[in-house]
Amino acid sequence: MRKQGFDPQKYIEEQSKFILERVNDYDKLYLEFGGKLIGDKHAKRVLPGFDEDAKIKLLQKLKDSAEIIIAVYAGDIERNKIRGDYGITYDMDVFRQIDELRGYGLTVNSVVITRYNDQPSTKVFIAKLERRNIKVYTHRAIPGYPSDVDMIVSEEGYGKNPYIPTTKPIVVVTAPGPNSGKLATCLNQLYHEYKLGNHAGYSKFETFPVWNVPLKHPLNIAYEAATVDLKDVNMMDYFHFERYQQVSVNYNRDLEMFPVVKRSIEKITGKESVYQSPTDMGVNRVGFGIIDDEVIKEASRQEIIRRNFITECDYKKGLVDEEILNRMKLIMEELALKKEDRVPVRPAREYSEKLKSRCENKEVPAVMAFELHDGTVITGRSSNLMDSCSAAILNAIKYLGHIGDEIYLLSPVIIETIRSLKKDKLHSKITTLNANEVLIALTIGAVTNPTAQLAVEKLGELEGVQAHSTVMLNKDDEQILKKLGIDVTCEPVYPSENLYYV
Incomplete structure (x- = not known):
């Protein structure tokens, strides 16, 4: 835990x-x-x-x-x-x-x-x-x-x-x-x-940033990573230090705006502002809630790596420019962080490379890895039946429910009905089941299958699980993972050469 x-x-x-x-x-x-x-x-x-x-x-x-x-x-x-x-x-x-x-x-x-x-x-x-x-x-x-x-x-x-x-x-x-x-x-x-x-x-x-935590604390640097597209930079609140001789942290936009805000308040009220610094204006007691600084530091490092993957994918999609990408790289270097410091990254990559060496087709099966709360890493790969996100979810809840790999959770009749609907009635070019469709099939099967019901009950234990995919996910899978409370990162790689059908 x-x-x-x-x-x-x-x-x-x-x-x-x-x-x-x-x-x-x-x-x-x-x-x-x-x-x-x-x-x-x-x-x-x-x-x-x-x-x-x-x-x-x-x-x-x-x-x-x-x-x-x-x-x-x-x-x-x-x-x-x-x-x-x-x-x-x-x-x-x-x-x-x-x-x-x-x-x-x-x-x-x-x-x-x-x-x-x-x-x-x-x-x-x-x-x-x-x-x-x-x-x-x-x-x-x-x-x-x-x-x-x-x-x-x-x-x-x-x-x-x-x-x-x-x-x-x-x-x-x-x-x-x-x-x-x-x-x-x-x-x-x-x-x-x-x-x-x-x-x-x-x-x-x-x-954020937390005013009474050091400027270069990973917690405050994680804020810079979260707002990298806004180009926010944490700085010492020099107004606060000049007035109170007390070190505090704020960020560039608040520091730049403070003289204007102070003058505006004084012009509106007709008297001197009670605020002598941006820190004065804020009500921020986050720092007083920290009970284990090492836990906070490690969680913040992991968030920075997570944000780095997000920025790389956004760059690949054309949502951010190269300046933002380079800024994110500098943040990673500032704390000497590597992508592999995120636990599920290496297993996902290694399994993908293993599949690649066996694969004769141009498109290599996608892989997703889950780091569960007990430290176990579970992987899933894409196939003609389901995508890697679906496979990882099923493998994870099987592990959590102590259900053998050889036991099928999904009814073949239900699967084939969904695939037929997609292909013959909805005229979809992709018949592979996504996570939403797999969970629907699992839930329907749970009505008559006690093992499937046990697996459904284990879905709640996926909240807070860390995941990594060797390809960028479609929106449906992203939403399912978010609803399950799974934090996922992706390699900045498209799942296929198709521009629309992905």
Whole structure:
């Protein structure tokens, strides 16, 4: 079982206490949430023991005092930006977030579209929200943002964007991902609150980088790896050191923006800001939840390797440029990490090479390797019947259920029916079963087969398993692995020469 390095309860207690201290200073506090509000899988991976829904559970405790605004950048809607950990577009993630927030009993005030410029896809998105009775506000880009404070904090700047009426003392501003306009939304609200004569404040709920962990700690470097496409770089907070003679860590965008944010707040409020540094603005108690630093370091190293594989695959797909790829390589070199330091990589590669030496065809069977919680590595290969992802899943649950290799879990009748449906009725050129189809076949068989039922019950034990594939996976298999809680990496290799049928 994976060792814990983080105490989630201590973290929630510390974070709650500091948020309430900030709230007590104002009639209303606008709280910008950095990172993912729900399902923070990066934090869960690098902080073993962290509850991926810790933030939302914390807010649930404050639900009588809090309401939520979701900000999303119109450009991200227009280009169908994908949230990597769920594999869904940002517009779909907004729908998902609203459903989950409501499920926790939290009030969703509205959705604000930032830097809106009448983009066609965004108009459709707005219509979908409004026809489901979700309030939507649009904020236009402000000329001179973010440097021209006099323009921004004026009737021609924030004054032109609408005020979002709120009723509770804590207003959380969250988003599907970074650069969504959360800060601008908070300051826009602050501007209008003071125009209305209300005493409001701004603060930032931070997770990464961790200010009281060393700059070059793998935990903070893993944050750089996670945001490599944004070119974030961790730095010492020189504002904080100058004011307090205390070393703390922040990142380049917050440091660059701090003088502007500070001047904007002072211009809005008409008095000196209480914040003397970016660290001051944040509420970040992650460092106080660490109980085993070595466990955190190793988990962070593994996350960096994982991110490296993702970046290589994104480069292969044309999603990132060579500069991002090279930046990721430098991060790997900084900690002297090798791809083979990820346990399932070597077994997957070795099995693939073994098959290659026997294979007469041009296309070598794909291989997937699972590192189970007890350290055992299970492999699966693609065949005419099923793909490597399906084979690895079946082999793993057989191992976990102590089911012999010679025992068939899938009914031949069910398999042939699915293959016939794909080929003859759906006219698919690919009749190999993917993971979703194999699991459906397994579940149907479990109705009459106790061994198959035992295998189904073992699927839950795959959560947290580490996996590696010798080829890039199709979206269906990626989604199944994510739903099972399996962290998978892939070699930047296409599974075939086909451009469409993969």
